[in-house]
Amino acid sequence: MRARGAALGWPAVAGVAGALVVAAAVPFWFSSYWVTVGIDVCVFAILGVSYNLLLGRIGLFSLGHALLFGIAGYMVANLTARSGLPLLPAAVVAVVASAAVAAVTGLVAAGVRGIYFAMMTLAFAQVGFVLAETDAAGFSGGEDGLAMSGIPELININVRQDALYWLALGTLVVVLVVVAVIRASAAGRLWNAVRENDVRAAALGIDVRRQRVVAYSVAGALAGVAGVLFALSVQTVTPSTMSVGITVQALLITVIGGTGTFWGPVVGALFVRTSTPLLDELADTGFVQDMSAPLERAVTSQPLVLGVLYILFVLFLPAGVVGAAAQVRRRFSRAPA
């Protein structure tokens, strides 16, 4: 299953094509509010894909993903607002910057394993967060953040939302194709070997450390793509883009969707990022408004609902939505034989 490509056979191809058509048609069916939610889902799906590349592909548990997300955001805001660079080159430089930061920090952190790698990446991310919050390095505008400029009318979310949505969706598709290519490539198989048993992989002659740095850099570039899109959609980059909260979102999306699965991050992002607007809708229903105030807060609170779901997933569905679906499918396809 893992070694083969993402989409197999006509039913799968038709399913993917159908889902893509439905996703692309969202702006025709939904209000502009839900289109902005759609943009957010695409941005965080890309971040989840990037995180899944580390946790699910090569088996690196990072707690510093927010750094790679935030660097690109601050970079693109700085280049457009302060250096007056047009958006496209600024975005490219920002993504390269995220990849470069990932390469350098990855080179340092790849020497340690397991929880130590998580702590190391957390340390780097917190340095970035503190620098952003205090504006100690002069790149962030402190707690107020840094406003983007030079966003073309077409993709200005305050003017119209559909074009930015299609841009985000198209980028997500490109990112998924890139990951599918990596999965099928020799590098993808090397990473599987490193994830399953790094000592054996090293004994087989794989330069484990180098593969980890490469994977971390690729994930950095993808997180940077998500960071640039996020900056475009919120238009002001604040220190919270580098906070542990962003890393936790990436982790939630990956785990709920299904660690190591191809579609997991997309499903996870859909689930996690639509939960807040859906719970807001729930709060407006008569059923919930009849409840006592604390209970009303409890059933409509995203952290509480997600926290509970999350624990249930870890206990009863550790493979995530997509992983569990694949298990069910395999059980049924095996049964008649």
Next chain:
Amino acid sequence: MDGGTAVTLFLNGLALGAILFLLASGLTLIFGLLDFVNFAHGAFFMVGAYVFAAIAAEGGSIALAFAVAIAGGAAGGFVLERVLLRRAYGNELHQFLLTLGLGLIITEIVRIIAGPNFQAVRELEYLGGNVSVLGGSVQEYRLFLIALGVAVFLGMLYVLRRTRIGLIVRAGVEDPSMVEALGTNVRRGFSIMFAVGTALALLAGAAAAPYYGGAGPALGEEQIVLAFVIAVVGGLGSYLGSALAAVSVGLLSSYAAFYWEPGASLVPVLLMALVLLLRPQGLIPQAGARI
């Protein structure tokens, strides 16, 4: 900086170090002895701060607040270990994920009950004044914090090294199946250690509430990173190491903040990055630590 300022900064740094030690010692015990990554530790700390704020608001004494924090923490930690957390032994990622979810839930419940705003605690009736020491000036409560940190450090060291429960736990970490085979209930020892670690987290939060001036729901998220920094710098699982790391971070932060405000936040993470680079096993590594 004159001599008096240096003394003031030194004592303030030690007081911060004491809080950080109380915070990190519970985490270190749980990680070192049970190999368990507890990301809900910051949320426990936050609950402790609220316990203090609630009891102080009713006019209760410091001692009462500490006692309630310790008792509540011990009971909560024991139950959580039994019901939820022991399911994740042996799987670091699951431990992290479970406790992360638990932290989210606890924080949100506190936010629903107590509201999203920071709750200031009133001026302390006892220990609220300042005393002068060697030309410097320091709040009495901060001297009390230093004493409390030292007392907990020595007390825990005694329990671990000299008592039967400490012996069972240390042996259980080395080889749980052998200790079970010899007729000792290791799992109960683990539950007890979890209760102790959680009680320490709530005590740390209660002790820190007057230091930080109150309690807020964001306290847990702020402190968990710091707690892990201390634990990693000292050497994950090393009890002596966490004490040394807490005092170092407290003192360095105190002096750094005097010269450059952001320094206080940067010192811990820079120190952690440096230690992981040069000495990834930590300042005083736990025997048999796997890097």
